[in-house]
Amino acid sequence: MTIGDELLLGFTVDTNAAHLARELAEIGVAIVRRSTVGDSASDIAKAVREALDRSDGVITTGGLGPTSDDMTKPSIAELFGREMVRDEAILQSLHERWARMRRKGPIPESNFAQAMIPEGAVIIPNGHGSAPGIWLEDERGRWVAMLPGVPREMRAMVSEQLIPRLSSRMSADGEQVAGNGPPPVIMSRTLRTTGIAESALADLLGDLGRSIDGMSPAFLPAVEGVDVRLTSRDLPKAEAIARLDRAFVKLREAIGRYVYAEGSTDLASVVLDLCRVAGIRIAVAESCTGGLLGARITAIPGSSDVFVGGVVAYDNSVKTEMLGVTRETLETSGAVSEPVAVAMARGVRARLSADVGISITGIAGPDGGTEEKPVGTVWIALDGKLSAVLGVRLFGDRSEIRARSAQAALDLLRRQLQSG
Amino acid sequence: MTIGDELLLGFTVDTNAAHLARELAEIGVAIVRRSTVGDSASDIAKAVREALDRSDGVITTGGLGPTSDDMTKPSIAELFGREMVRDEAILQSLHERWARMRRKGPIPESNFAQAMIPEGAVIIPNGHGSAPGIWLEDERGRWVAMLPGVPREMRAMVSEQLIPRLSSRMSADGEQVAGNGPPPVIMSRTLRTTGIAESALADLLGDLGRSIDGMSPAFLPAVEGVDVRLTSRDLPKAEAIARLDRAFVKLREAIGRYVYAEGSTDLASVVLDLCRVAGIRIAVAESCTGGLLGARITAIPGSSDVFVGGVVAYDNSVKTEMLGVTRETLETSGAVSEPVAVAMARGVRARLSADVGISITGIAGPDGGTEEKPVGTVWIALDGKLSAVLGVRLFGDRSEIRARSAQAALDLLRRQLQSG
Numbered sequence: 001m002t003i004g005d006e007l008l009l010g011f012t013v014d015t016n017a018a019h020l021a022r023e024l025a026e027i028g029v030a031i032v033r034r035s036t037v038g039d040s041a042s043d044i045a046k047a048v049r050e051a052l053d054r055s056d057g058v059i060t061t062g063g064l065g066p067t068s069d070d071m072t073k074p075s076i077a078e079l080f081g082r083e084m085v086r087d088e089a090i091l092q093s094l095h096e097r098w099a100r101m102r103r104k105g106p107i108p109e110s111n112f113a114q115a116m117i118p119e120g121a122v123i124i125p126n127g128h129g130s131a132p133g134i135w136l137e138d139e140r141g142r143w144v145a146m147l148p149g150v151p152r153e154m155r156a157m158v159s160e161q162l163i164p165r166l167s168s169r170m171s172a173d174g175e176q177v178a179g180n181g182p183p184p185v186i187m188s189r190t191l192r193t194t195g196i197a198e199s200a201l202a203d204l205l206g207d208l209g210r211s212i213d214g215m216s217p218a219f220l221p222a223v224e225g226v227d228v229r230l231t232s233r234d235l236p237k238a239e240a241i242a243r244l245d246r247a248f249v250k251l252r253e254a255i256g257r258y259v260y261a262e263g264s265t266d267l268a269s270v271v272l273d274l275c276r277v278a279g280i281r282i283a284v285a286e287s288c289t290g291g292l293l294g295a296r297i298t299a300i301p302g303s304s305d306v307f308v309g310g311v312v313a314y315d316n317s318v319k320t321e322m323l324g325v326t327r328e329t330l331e332t333s334g335a336v337s338e339p340v341a342v343a344m345a346r347g348v349r350a351r352l353s354a355d356v357g358i359s360i361t362g363i364a365g366p367d368g369g370t371e372e373k374p375v376g377t378v379w380i381a382l383d384g385k386l387s388a389v390l391g392v393r394l395f396g397d398r399s400e401i402r403a404r405s406a407q408a409a410l411d412l413l414r415r416q417l418q419s420g
Numbered sequence: 421m422t423i424g425d426e427l428l429l430g431f432t433v434d435t436n437a438a439h440l441a442r443e444l445a446e447i448g449v450a451i452v453r454r455s456t457v458g459d460s461a462s463d464i465a466k467a468v469r470e471a472l473d474r475s476d477g478v479i480t481t482g483g484l485g486p487t488s489d490d491m492t493k494p495s496i497a498e499l500f501g502r503e504m505v506r507d508e509a510i511l512q513s514l515h516e517r518w519a520r521m522r523r524k525g526p527i528p529e530s531n532f533a534q535a536m537i538p539e540g541a542v543i544i545p546n547g548h549g550s551a552p553g554i555w556l557e558d559e560r561g562r563w564v565a566m567l568p569g570v571p572r573e574m575r576a577m578v579s580e581q582l583i584p585r586l587s588s589r590m591s592a593d594g595e596q597v598a599g600n601g602p603p604p605v606i607m608s609r610t611l612r613t614t615g616i617a618e619s620a621l622a623d624l625l626g627d628l629g630r631s632i633d634g635m636s637p638a639f640l641p642a643v644e645g646v647d648v649r650l651t652s653r654d655l656p657k658a659e660a661i662a663r664l665d666r667a668f669v670k671l672r673e674a675i676g677r678y679v680y681a682e683g684s685t686d687l688a689s690v691v692l693d694l695c696r697v698a699g700i701r702i703a704v705a706e707s708c709t710g711g712l713l714g715a716r717i718t719a720i721p722g723s724s725d726v727f728v729g730g731v732v733a734y735d736n737s738v739k740t741e742m743l744g745v746t747r748e749t750l751e752t753s754g755a756v757s758e759p760v761a762v763a764m765a766r767g768v769r770a771r772l773s774a775d776v777g778i779s780i781t782g783i784a785g786p787d788g789g790t791e792e793k794p795v796g797t798v799w800i801a802l803d804g805k806l807s808a809v810l811g812v813r814l815f816g817d818r819s820e821i822r823a824r825s826a827q828a829a830l831d832l833l834r835r836q837l838q839s840g
Contacts, residue, residue: 010441021430290718291711298710
């Protein structure tokens with residue numbers, strides 16, 4: 001449960017919840033619900049009570065600071081029927097922290113609120129900030145872990161304190177149940193595809209699209225393509241890994257050439273590695289993408305041994321003067337055409353002394369489309385040691401068409417490199 | 421309520437919830453709770469039932485797509501005691517969409533699930549995707565609005581369909597309550613600054629940094645600069661606007677030349693407008709940013725009347741052969757230096773026949789830094805009708821240093837255009 005008016009009102013995007021979920025999944029903790037409430041004592045207490053009714057424990061972030069809108073501790077203390085008491089150890093560390101930071105004057109009165117904790121609570125030390133976390137447990141073993149909302153502080157406390165505590169608790173629970181093996185974990189793996197729509201991918205997979213070895217694939221469409229994720233929820237770690245390995249062999253076989261990577265690897269990084277192996281240096285000539293393809297490639301550290309550079313030929317004068325595209329070709333075929341794409345790729349390859357030139361010319365919109373060449377019409381060409389040309393009709397708004405164009409150019413290069 | 425295993429498990433950061441909250445706050449809708457549940461029919465139904473117990477309506481996003489893990493419609497239909505029926509209008513628009521996209525072959529069977537809706541539901545059209553939204557209301561007037569999870573589709577439907585529907589519903593409710601004035605709204609406005617750190621900005625603002633006309637400024641640091649946001653929570657719309665107007669005059673005066681825009685306007689858009697007024701056409705020469713500056717500029721529709729093009733001079737050979745930087749300058753001063761930045765700006769301006777050339781050369785890291793020129797060292801130059809040079813030391817990782825370099829180059833150009 002994340003707490004704060006700024007989250008509820010949408011002024012801050014909640015990244016704590018996703019971080020916590022990923023960390024907990026790794027040790028096999030299943031999350032059944034995630035909630036956000038504002039800085040209201042009654043709303044916090046009500047939400048925590050409801051959450052404890054459907055789970056063994058609740059983790060909160062936020063509302064532990066020194067300001068008056070920080071209500072987490074007192075409201076949960078009341079829910080558990082505990083008094084708030086002053087903790088001398090926290091008070092001591094507040095004084096030490098104040099001295100270490102060489103602040104002038106006395107500690108502001110508001111900071112002393114941080115030394116008040118619910119009776120019987122356990123302190124979760126905070127190595128990166130002044131507000132400690134709190135662990136509170138009732139006689140039935142149900143618990144609430146209260147962590148600060150500042151992401152850096154929260155993250156360190158989760159990995160250093162909360163995960164070890166929950167892990168040892170779970171293995172203790174496990175030992176009480178006779179004959180229990182290692183606990184089940186939630187583990188997932190992602191296969192990245194591009195050049196195929198979500199629905200076409202589902203059709204291609206057929207029955208595998210509904211279930212693979214008892215797991216349902218999740219299809220995650222984004223501008224770069226569709227990721228397919230498999231999640232194992234009910235097996236211990238070693239068996240989950242083996243099941244995911246088996247399922248991935250089937251998935252890869254069914255999806256074939258549309259697969260470009262696993263996990264979160266960027267296509268640009270895949271292409272750079274393939275170029276490095278093939279000993280190929282590349283240069284780009286971009287029109288509608290305006291530098292986006294070069295930016296994607298150079299975002300990867302170490303790209304300089306493969307990427308020579310490029311020309312952003314936005315105005316037609318740049319296509320003629322810097323890339324050698326003839327005025328005749330531009331006039332006969334138009335700037336967005338197969339002959340111009342091919343001439344741009346050839347020109348940038350030759351002038352920048354690269355092994356392969358890659359070009360993109362297209363209509364990103366919102367204006368500039370015609371009946372014959374609507375918005376989304378894009379031509380991509382490779383020239384040199386590898387050569388290919390691709391005409392596509394991409395959908396989406398300006399930014400999506402540009403991003404899809406850069407991705408399609410990288411993917412054309414990937415396929416040529418893999419088939420060569 | 422946002423729906424999806426990928427959100428609950430933390431594989432995707434939930435940005436829909438924040439967007440919805442901000443849009444709803446603008447029309448005075450108070451959000452009491454936000455939740456996330458996984459792709460489980462029973463979890464969705466349970467969470468929606470609980471949410472309807474504490475509010476007048478629930479908005480869901482996600483789980484409307486064609487794949488088998490999309491459970492939102494059937495689970496909420498069951499909660500409302502409605503059958504699922506086939507909607508002929510959706511079926512028709514599916515066929516039209518398929519024809520418009522010129523896809524080959526029949527529509528995949530999986531897509532027909534999108535034409536099934538709960539009996540008595542109202543369709544919320546989706547202009548940007550195939551899954552329509554659903555409005556379902558019970559006999560007591562409690563409602564659920566189901567929207568797709570794809571942010572682009574959801575956002576368009578919220579502004580075009582949901583907000584007008586809720587606004588007219590609220591004004592109808594308002595008329596039934598005698599003697600009520602206009603309701604208070606939550607309204608906020610943002611001033612965008614760049615080139616100054618958060619703490620320096622707070623110092624510059626002094627007392628205004630704590631309170632302006634009863635509102636506390638929120639400082640939102642990001643890679644482009646620090647946004648300053650003021651929020652009015654307790655006044656009706658007209659008075660809130662007047663208070664924000666007054667406060668913004670004071671803010672702008674105190675912050676001065678660091679302010680480049682209001683709201684969410686991009687600096688590239690500000691610069692393009694200034695160039696247009698001054699009749700100046702620009703070209704870029706990029707080294708460490710690899711095309712990012714060109715991509716930023718061309719992301720703005722209509723940039724072609726100002727932006728001629730550019731050269732991505734990643735390898736030093738491109739700096740000499742395409743931009744006329746001499747080998748001697750490169751050897752004497754190094755690629756990341758004031759003389760090379762100036763020569764790059766001059767070269768790109770001359771060769772692309774622009775009025776102003778803008779160059780960036782720097783060390784983005786993680787490798788390549790030295791004692792004398794550490795990672796983050798960046799030189800930026802303007803040459804032509806405007807001329808300037810700037811050496812900076814930027815912080816952050818590779819992607820932050822590159823983004824900050826492009827922003828700093830745009831801001832150098834803005835300041836020259838505004839002072840000229």
